[in-house]
Amino acid sequence: MASSNKKKILNDPVYGFITIPTELLFDLVEHPYFQRLRRIKQLGLSEYVYPGALHTRFHHALGAMHLMGQAMQTLQSKGHRISDAECEAAQIAILLHDIGHGPFSHVLECCLLDSVHHEVISLMLMHELNQQFNGGLALAIRMFEGTYERPFFHQLISSQLDMDRMDYLNRDGYYTGVAEGAIGAERIIKMLDLVDDQLVVEAKGILSVENFLNARRLMYWQVYLHKTSICCESMLVQILRRARFLIRQGDFEPVYAPETFKLFLRESITLTDFRTNRTYLDAFTKLDDFDVWSCIKQWAIHPDPVLSTLCQMLLDRKLFKIMLSTEPFAGELLQELENQLRQTGLSDDVLSYFLVEGQATNAAYLPSGDRIAIKLKSGDVIDIADASDLSNIQVLTNIVRRYYVCWAKGISLRQLVRL
Numbered sequence: 477m478a479s480s481n482k483k484k485i486l487n488d489p490v491y492g493f494i495t496i497p498t499e500l501l502f503d504l505v506e507h508p509y510f511q512r513l514r515r516i517k518q519l520g521l522s523e524y525v526y527p528g529a530l531h532t533r534f535h536h537a538l539g540a541m542h543l544m545g546q547a548m549q550t551l552q553s554k555g556h557r558i559s560d561a562e563c564e565a566a567q568i569a570i571l572l573h574d575i576g577h578g579p580f581s582h583v584l585e586c587c588l589l590d591s592v593h594h595e596v597i598s599l600m601l602m603h604e605l606n607q608q609f610n611g612g613l614a615l616a617i618r619m620f621e622g623t624y625e626r627p628f629f630h631q632l633i634s635s636q637l638d639m640d641r642m643d644y645l646n647r648d649g650y651y652t653g654v655a656e657g658a659i660g661a662e663r664i665i666k667m668l669d670l671v672d673d674q675l676v677v678e679a680k681g682i683l684s685v686e687n688f689l690n691a692r693r694l695m696y697w698q699v700y701l702h703k704t705s706i707c708c709e710s711m712l713v714q715i716l717r718r719a720r721f722l723i724r725q726g727d728f729e730p731v732y733a734p735e736t737f738k739l740f741l742r743e744s745i746t747l748t749d750f751r752t753n754r755t756y757l758d759a760f761t762k763l764d765d766f767d768v769w770s771c772i773k774q775w776a777i778h779p780d781p782v783l784s785t786l787c788q789m790l791l792d793r794k795l796f797k798i799m800l801s802t803e804p805f806a807g808e809l810l811q812e813l814e815n816q817l818r819q820t821g822l823s824d825d826v827l828s829y830f831l832v833e834g835q836a837t838n839a840a841y842l843p844s845g846d847r848i849a850i851k852l853k854s855g856d857v858i859d860i861a862d863a864s865d866l867s868n869i870q871v872l873t874n875i876v877r878r879y880y881v882c883w884a885k886g887i888s889l890r891q892l893v894r895l
Contacts (some may be wrong), residue, residue, distance in 0.1 A: 477731050486843050491642075494542040498564050500612055501541070501571065504817035507608075508761070509601055513537060519648060520583040521708035522699060526652035526795060527665065529699075531550045533574050533581065539643040541571040546665050547632055547639060556670050561615060568616035569633050578760065579768045583709045584890065588683050588717045588763075590741040592747045595634075600750065600757060629733055631675040635846045637664070637685065645691050646697060656694040660684050669851055674795055676851040677860075685848060685860055689872045693840035701836045703880070710832040710882045711786055712768075718783045719775060731783075732774040736762045765891055773883065785887070796832070796882040804879050805833070813883050818885055830884040840872040 482502035496502045499672055503768060504510055513533035522529040548563045568675045576597030578588055585594060599620065606613035615624070622630040632639055642661040649657015667681025677685055699705070720741045721730045736759040743749075750756050776787040791797070799805070810833070817830055840850065843861045848864040 479848075488535075488539060488542070490539060490647050491542055491581060494538065494751060495543060495545070495566070496541075500564065500609065501567060503609070504568065504571060504605065504722070505538070507605065509605065510534070510537070510572070512579070512761060513574065513762055515766055516577055516581060517765055518581065518644070519699070520580045520654070520705070521712065522652065522702070522705050524708045525702050525704045526654070526699070529648070529652045531647060533577055533652045536644055537571050537574055538556075539647055539715065540573070541567050541638045541688050543639040543642050543661060543665065544570045544632060546662070547668055548667055550668050551670060554669055562626075564617035565613075565619055566632060568613055569602075569620040569629070570639050571587075572602050572605070572613075572616070573598060573620065573633060579763050579765050580709075580712065582718065583712060584768075587713055587720075588745075590744050590746045592745070593869040594748060596747060597757075597760065601761070604757070626673045628670055628673050628675040631846065635675070635848075637675070637677070637688070637848045641692065641839055642688075645688070646696060647697055649689045649691070650697055654695065654698050656691055656698065659688045659691045664688060668784055670855055671849075671851060674849065674857075679850055679852050682850060682860070682863055683846060685850075686864055689840045689860075693838065693872055696838040698841075701878070703798045703800060705793065706834070706836065707798050707882050708790065710834070711790050711796060714829045714832065715772060715775070715783065715790065718780070718786065719771070722780055722783065729779045731778065733771050734767055736760075737767045737771065740750070750831065782829050786829065789884070789887075796830075797885040798880055798882045801879045802877070805881055806883070810881065813881065816885075817883065817887075832882045834880055834882075836878045837875055838878075839875040842875075843871055843873055 482496075482499040484496045484502060486494050486496065488815065496505060510532075516533045516537050517523070517529075518531050519529045519534055526708060544567045545563070548558055574594070576594040576599070578584055578594065582594075599617070601619065602613055602617050606617060618624040619629040620633055624630065634640065642659065642664065645657050645659050646661055649655065657702050664677070664684045667678045667684060667758055669676050669678055674712060708718070719731050719733070722728050723733075723738065723741050739756070739759050772787045772790060775783050776791055778784045778787075810831070813831055814827055817827055818824075843859055844852060848860040849857050850860055851857050852863070
């Protein structure tokens with residue numbers, strides 16, 4: 477029998493007391509799929525830069541659900557017809573939007589899966605939960621997919637001004653201590669309105685939206701694409717790449733990993749595999765950060781010197797050095813770095829584990845995408861890029877690209893003697 481005790485109140489450090497308003501939402505929070513998010517950090521390895529960045533996807537999902545509830549109340553207060561079922565469905569969709577994240581969130585999407593985005597897995601898990609809850613998530617799934625006839629619900633879930641971004645900017649700024657993350661989400665939500673079932677922001681909210689876009693741009697460079705975070709993530713990717721190589725080679729010392737984790741290291745798993753073989757989805761829902769860290773601790777004493785060296789360096793925070801540039805690096809520079817690594821005793825077949833190239837991009841706002849619409853006092857609706865008199869609006873709408881190269885400077889001969 478359903479119990480009214482399922483309507484819980486939680487104390488959130490960012491927003492204060494927040495409510496889980498319905499029994500279905502409570503049951504979803506209690507489900508093992510959602511509880512797994514307690515064991516996946518929101519910011520991957522950013523704690524190596526900002527020691528306070530220890531919050532999880534669990535925190536974030538609950539915060540986004542809370543903001544969605546506030547958005548529903550705002551739109552209802554302005555005379556828009558939104559049923560209780562629609563309110564619940566919108567909160568379910570945003571609560572579960574990240575349920576398909578794997579260990580270390582975005583960092584390992586390229587390593588564990590073969591071009592399978594976390595949003596695709598989120599949708600697959602929502603369909604699975606829909607079966608378990610006798611169709612109770614059907615409307616939420618339509619909103620999440622963008623197939624519901626009232627498009628503003630999908631815009632609140634996934635757009636350039638959605639409840640996901642509202643929460644993670646506020647929350648990530650709070651836990652990292654980066655003040656630029658504060659965006660005034662409550663004021664932006666109060667300024668939301670609808671025109672023809674499309675989401676708009678009232679003209680008096682323009683400054684708040686500008687602040688939101690500025691905050692997103694600054695948070696990307698100061699937190700999400702911080703050079704030390706890039707180093708840590710590059711090292712983690714190389715660790716898994718080496719572990720995968722050794723496991724697939726099969727003629728070396730066994731590489732420890734829980735069977736659910738080893739499955740993803742041993743095989744190249746595609747979206748088709750996920751959809752046709754239940755084993756992969758079941759295994760994925762058991763993976764979290766702790767699986768990876770337990771393996772890194774074990775691999776630090778593995779006989780393979782590439783794997784053990786990389787793992788011990790990450791555990792001890794002996795990180796790669798990094799160089800950033802607005803232009804691709806010259807071949808001469810990369811050749812010089814390769815020569816430096818060779819002088820430590822590295823052979824050419826393992827150089828790529830200790831010298832990593834890549835690029836990072838950041839755009840606060842893309843007018844070509846789903847726009848942020850501003851409703852003027854005249855009733856006209858225009859793009860924020862046209863409504864704003866912000867002097868750096870062009871900066872916010874440009875895609876900024878940074879090239880980087882990371883390498884293991886100062887690595888000791890003792891560590892590499894077996895390479």
